[in-house]
Structures are given as structure tokens and as C-alpha cells.
Amino acid sequence: MRTAHTVDTVRRAEAELMARLPEGTLMQRAAAGLTAACAELLRSGSGSGGGRVYGSRVVVLAGSGDNGGDALYAGARLARRGAGVTAVLLAADRAHPGGLAALRAAGGRVADDPFDALDTADLVLDGITGIGGHGGLRPDAVPIARAARGSRAVVVAVDLPSGIEADSGEVPGEALRADLTVVFGTEKPGLLAGPAREYAGTVRLVDIGLGGILPSVPALEALQHLDVAQLLPEPGAASDKYRRGVVGIVAGSARYPGAAVLAVAGALRGGAGAVRYVGHATDAVIARFPEALVHAGPPGKAGRVQSWIVGPGLGDDLDAVAEVLAAPVPVLVDADGLRRLAAEPALLRDRAAPTLLTPHAGEAAALLDTTREEVEAAQLAAVRELATRYGATTLLKGATTLVADPDPRTPVRSNTMGTPWLATAGSGDVLAGLAGSLLAGGLSARDAGSAAAYLHGLAARRAAADGVPVTSYEVADALGRAWRDVRETGGS
Ligand SMILES: NC(=O)C1=CN([C@@H]2O[C@H](COP(=O)(O)OP(=O)(O)OC[C@H]3O[C@@H](n4cnc5c(N)ncnc54)[C@H](O)[C@@H]3O)[C@@H](O)[C@H]2O)[C@@H](O)CC1
Ligand SMILES: Nc1ncnc2c1ncn2[C@@H]1O[C@H](COP(=O)(O)OP(=O)(O)O)[C@@H](O)[C@H]1O
Ligand SMILES: [K+]
Secondary structure: OEEEOOHHHHHHHHHHHHOOOOOOHHHHHHHHHHHHHHHHHHHOOOOOOOOOOOOOEEEEEEOOOHHHHHHHHHHHHHHHOOOEEEEEEOOHHHOOHHHHHHHHHOOOEEOOOHHHHHHOOOEEEEEOOOOOOOOOOOOOOHHHHHHHHHOOOEEEEEOOOOOOOOOOOOOOOOOOOOOEEEEEOOEOHHHOOOOHHHHOOEEEEEOOOOOOOOOOOOOEEEOOHHHHHHHOOOOOOOOOOOOOOEEEEEOOOOOOHHHHHHHHHHHHOOOOOEEEEEOOOHHHHHHHOOOOEEEOOOHHHOOOOOEEEEOOOOOOOOHHHHHHHOOOOOEEEOHHHHHHHHHOHHHHOOOOOOEEEOOOHHHHHHHHOOOHHHHHHOHHHHHHHHHHHHOOEEEEOOOOEEEEOOOOOOOEEEEOOOOHHHOOOOHHHHHHHHHHHHHHOOOOHHHHHHHHHHHHHHHHHHHOOOOOOOOHHHHHHHHHHHHHHHHHHHOO
């Protein structure tokens, strides 16, 4: 599991640890980890260097805080290993004194012209701001950040990409996009929530000894293969198709029969014992999936299910939404079902069984009575607000998918396994089917949503592995491979 803690929590844990250690220890641990990561990058030939630390050209962008200190100390270590290191001081009179002295002592120097230095750099260390940064890059840092990004150098963010908000994941102005972020002690929420997450590149955690001090419940977390493997249901000797769970799907319409087919395709790969389709697309569903049970009447007459999915491609025939929400089983509401809910939130009022809402940013905006742009700019705040306001577990789709429970103390789950190839019509229908199927298998709404988002992203990566566009149907088809991947690596 990847975990992220808030800035306050990190500062408290660091203070406690620092009180027990000689001064400067933590910063040296951070700088040592950072140096190792940079050396590895340089040796791998990333950037434009010759695959060595010795002789490579490193530029340190140092702000006025401890983030700059980390970067300067790492610069000093790289200089001692033979790199040519130049510091660009964003606030020359307030640069970290110890870090700057160490850099000079190691043979590093301060740049006369930042743009000249960046022009020939192999690697840029971004130490402008870390957890203390607010309000985006200041105007004087903007041209330097742009020149760094525009250069041939590989950009390594120190703790966080400068310009992002550590706790909210918001990016209020410009920020410096990194190829690699070397984060200290624990991840910060902004590394797991969009839009900030998209600035981080690959994230590498350096242990500075906070492990036993940080609270065990993080603010955010992200499943990895092993976690997903442990969540996935597995039939045993006593299983039959009903005990494995039956998932009911109310989706599709004469106008959008494909949504029904895709939701069923996702559900068939989610481990439920049977998939019961209800709606106007029975012919299309049965033509593709003879194993589906189909019913053309209202959901209440379709037979028992352990979970419902309602909404994909329903169009304007939305009476079934209220009917399904009245059922005492877990319900996943997607697409047109969410439109119905935005118009009548009271439909959720009397529900005791779990509810999982799966909006994309546009649907989330309608549910929150705001704009898509506002949701996209503050995804973490939006998913939390949806979950508390509607009293329902909410999965907010996007490049980063977030899943929040109504109880604000429960860590928000982040899924970064997606790929932009998933931005294709119908992929959300596959996700809904998969997550609903996992609900029928007995997973909580939060586990079902986050495990589904993970498998869905992994399947899309597999299907698009050779760089060709994938269709939503192919994503569904690759779910079996994704399932196998997590089982094999995660062991079960
Ligand atoms: N606290 C600790 O024990 C440790 C902290 N470490 C490092 O220290 C960092 C935190 O250091 P600080 O608390 O000094 O904070 P930062 O270095 O993140 O930034 C604070 C400084 O940046 C300025 N600033 C804020 N927003 C800005 C903006 N938008 N543009 C330009 N300047 C801006 C502030 O005026 C302040 O001087 C961490 O991110 C991490 O890199 C590590 O050395 C590990 C140990
Ligand atoms: N840029 C992106 N990177 C990763 N995943 C994405 C991106 N854009 C969209 N997705 C994913 O693709 C799916 C799209 O779902 P949705 O918006 O409901 O589409 P549709 O309604 O066509 O089915 C979601 O799982 C979402 O998280
Ligand atoms: K930084």
C-alpha cells in the first residue's frame, strides 16, 4: 500500500524524530536518498549525460526553505562524485546556509546566469518549494521553471514538484513538472491526487526513519498488486453461483444498447457467480454473452441479486433508478443514474445498504452544483464533499481516480494505475460492471471501487501495451489478464 500523510502530521512526526537525533540528521538522510536516486538516473542514461555521475552537469534550483537545503546538500554529494554542479538561488539572501556552504566546499558554484546553466544541464534538482510551498510558483521562479522543463535535462523534484499544494493536490498557478519525485518519509496527498499528481512523474520514497512515528491511518492510500490480490474474491469448494453473488445490471436503452453490453462485459470479469441484465438491450446482451441472464421487465421482477448497477446508457427512462435504490442490497449508481440522483438526492435518504456513486468530473459537477473545471481543479475536495453530502461512497473518475467514504476519517483511496488510453467511450461502463460485480462478491463499496479502478487501469495498460488505441471492449477483455497479473505478483 502506498500511503500519504498531511503536512501537519509530517511536521509533527519529524519534530518528534528530530528531538531524538543529532541536528541535521534528517536532512542528511533525505539528501543521501536523493543523491542515490539522481546517481541512478544519471547512470541509466536518462537526460543527456553520458551515463555517469562523473562529468555530468547538474543544476540545483534552491528556494529559501529546507526543501532548498535538501537539494543543495544533494548537489554537494553529487559534486563530490565528480558532477559539475551549479546552484540557481531563487532567494540569494535566504538560501539554506549549511547546504550552500556544503555545495561550495564540494566544488559546486552559484550560477551567474540561470538560463545558461539550464541550457546545458543533464539533470535539474527542483528544490524551490516542498511541503511549505503555497500559491503556485512565484513570478520570478516561473521563467526558470519553464527553462528547466524546456531543457534536455531530466527533472527530479525534491519531496514534491514545486508549485503544487501538498495537502489538497491543487495546482493554483504554475508548477514544475518532474520526471521523478523523490519523497521523504511518507507520500503527501498531492502525490496521489490530481491535478498535482500528474506533475510528479515516477514517485520514489526515501525512508528517513518516520515509519514508527507516523500515525498508522494515513490521509490517502493507494492499492498495489498485493493489496488488490488480497481483496479479490475466490470461489471455494462450497461455492455455487448464488453464493458467489449475482449482480443485477440496469443499463442500456434502445438508443444506447452498447452501454449494456460493456457493463455486462465488465461484470462477467468481476468474479460474480451470475450476471443478470435488466432493460431494453436484452438482444444485444445475449448475442454477445450467452452466459448472461436477461430480463426485459422492471428490476423488481428480475429475481434476486446481491448488488445492483444502475445507470449506464439508460437515457431518459429513469424510473428504475428509484426502484433499484429502494432495494436492501449494495447499489452502484453511474451515468444517467447520477443525473436522476442530482435531481432528487432524497432517493438516497432511506438507504441502509452501501451505495457507490461513480461520477466523472462533469457528473460530479452536476451533483455538487458547480462546474467541471472546479471539480477538476480540486478533485480531493470534490470527492470528499460528494461522499459526505450524499452519505455514499464516491468514486471520482479521471486521470487519477479517487474513492472516498462518507466517514472523513477513512483514508481516501487513490488509483494511479490508469492510462490516458482509457479516455475512450464506454470504458466507464466496463468499470461500473466490474465494480458492481465485486460488490456482489461481498467487497465493501470502497474496496470494490478501488480494486475495480486498479484492475481496469491495469487491463487498459496491458491492452495498449504496444501503443495502439484500445476500445472499451478490449479493456473488458484484458481484465482477465489484469486479474492474473495481480494474483501472480501479489501471491494469493
Ligand atoms: N522538517 C524536516 O524535518 C525535514 C524537512 N525536509 C525538507 O524540508 C521541506 C520543508 O521545508 P520548509 O518548511 O522550509 O518549506 P519549503 O522549503 O517547502 O518552503 C518554504 C519556503 O519557501 C517560500 N515559499 C513558499 N511558497 C512559495 C512559492 N510559491 N514560491 C516561492 N517561494 C515560496 C517560503 O517563503 C519559505 O521560505 C520538505 O519539503 C523537505 O524537502 C527534509 O529535509 C527532511 C526533514
Ligand atoms: N487521462 C486519463 N488517464 C487515465 N484514465 C482516464 C483518463 N481519462 C479517463 N480515464 C478513465 O476512463 C474512464 C472513463 O469513464 P467515463 O468518463 O465514465 O466514460 P464513458 O462514459 O465513455 O464510459 C474512467 O475510468 C476514467 O478514470
Ligand atoms: K520541490
